[in-house]
Amino acid sequence: AGPTSQDLLNDANTPGDVLTYGMGPQAQRFSTLAKVNVDNVKNMVPAFAASLGGEKQRGQEAQPLVYDGTIYVTGSYSRVFAFDARTGEKKWEYSARLPDGIMPCCDVVNRGAAIHGDKIIFATLDAHLIALNRHTGKVIWNKTTSDYQAGYSATAAPLIVKDMVITGNSGGEFGIIGEVQARNVDTGELIWSRPTIEGNMGTLKGQPNGMTGKLNASWPGDMYKTGGGATWLGGTYDPDTNLIFFGTGNPGPWNSHLRPGDNLYTSSTLAIDPDTGVIKWHYQTTPHDGWDFDGVNEFIPFDATVNGKAMKLGAKADRNGYFYVLDRTNGKLVNASKFVMQTTWANGINLKTGRPNYTEDGRPGAPSGTEKGKVVFSSPSFLGGKNWMPMAYSKDTGLFYVPSNDWGMDIWNEPIAYKKGSAYLGAGFTIKPIAEDHIGALRAMDPKTGKIVWEYKNKAPLWGGVLTTAGNLVFTGTPEGYLKAFNAKTGEELWKFNTGSGVVGSPITWEQDGEQYVAVMSGWGGAVPLWGGEVAKTFKEISQGGSLWVFKLPKG
Ligand SMILES: O=C(O)c1cc(C(=O)O)c2c(n1)C(=O)C(=O)c1cc(C(=O)O)[nH]c1-2
């Protein structure tokens, strides 16, 4: 039969398998396992490695799934692999036949699959959603989610809620319209679609277009028709409030002078009712985004007592450099604090309005005629204080572990007009380091105080996901090739292993035959080598790769 929607809800409490992207619908990436712990992690050794093979290497950003003795991973170029979880032997491989004209902005990546019943479901770079038989890798259904020739693509892992596959889309750099789609998991038929840009019609259940507030009030003229707001990282689900949370990306074009207004719902967190597709609340982290700060970062539900009051909260480390804690029942700001070295574009967040206090010269200037506008130095860079790589929340320490980066950019605006299937930026940029000794910084954040409790600095930008465990451990990868383990309370580095290529995947752990296993994908890529400017030059020595690595303690 295979996992049911109920099994997926219980994923965080069943350490014998990993059924969801995020290790639980809330995506806390916390494991209750403690067989591998601060005392013995130094002894951990590889159990096996499995290559994705072929000439198709590039960025391997996937988080593996584990079920019934099989590890499922997605690879670059829209591939899926099933490996034996005891030996690493390949069971099957599926490779989507991609057309020549795909337009992913930021490498040919995929972050993971979903599992349900007899199916493995994943999204492709040419904007298809495909369900494979998990035993054979044969296609069960294959749906077109949008038009790749207009710049749509998909890189996120699907979310499964109540027998629906809920997906985001990519293409924010091409003037697409961000969208969340819910489909029947058995057939792939569309149930509802929720556009993220005010003024665009979706097909919602029980509401003709379901857009809240005045249509298009936050966009001039027709700009909402090409407004971006891609939901390119997928979503999390909170059973306590029955809400799904999707971040939305940058508005199109990047040149903000062409679209005065807040440009809802770009660079925001949306809380959506999974039963209808209706937006219950929104919180916009960067109104009128002019830096590609995007806002797509994952929103992780957690519970804590604030000022003596038990609260249902959620946290998001935004690309704009601020760590936000919201009341997840209504989207109200509880606190916001800086988690990076610098934020040149804003002096903090106004706790009453929830809006950033913009600095006077932080925004790149308007072009005049065909001349580019005033260049400004901005920090974080557009690749963000934190990009797509997911943070983790430990129920034991009460801390969030945030994979962050300290860097800046020169950014300027240029004239631009929309053309179907062409980049729609109207901006240029060069990314620059801002510190002598590091770009990457893994930071332990206390969500109650907004304080950084410890940090680990890394020379290259951190671009991989984080895992935390009841063994008082935090795991993350580095572009230099290491998977590393840290003491969750102190940040002390306890173990490392070099996988031979940059690690930009998200680690997982599970228990099998009485032993605890840890797995991560290795394979350098993603946006940094493509867009990293001066920063990317320092990492050209990193070798490409494409392997799954699995670790455990030696027997006996
Ligand atoms: O607006 C979008 O649709 C969109 C999509 C993606 C993507 O799907 O990977 C990225 C971005 N934007 C983006 O801004 C970005 O920095 C980025 C980095 C990466 C990556 O995988 O390393 N993807 C993306």
Ligand SMILES: [Ca+2]
């Ligand atoms: Ca983007």
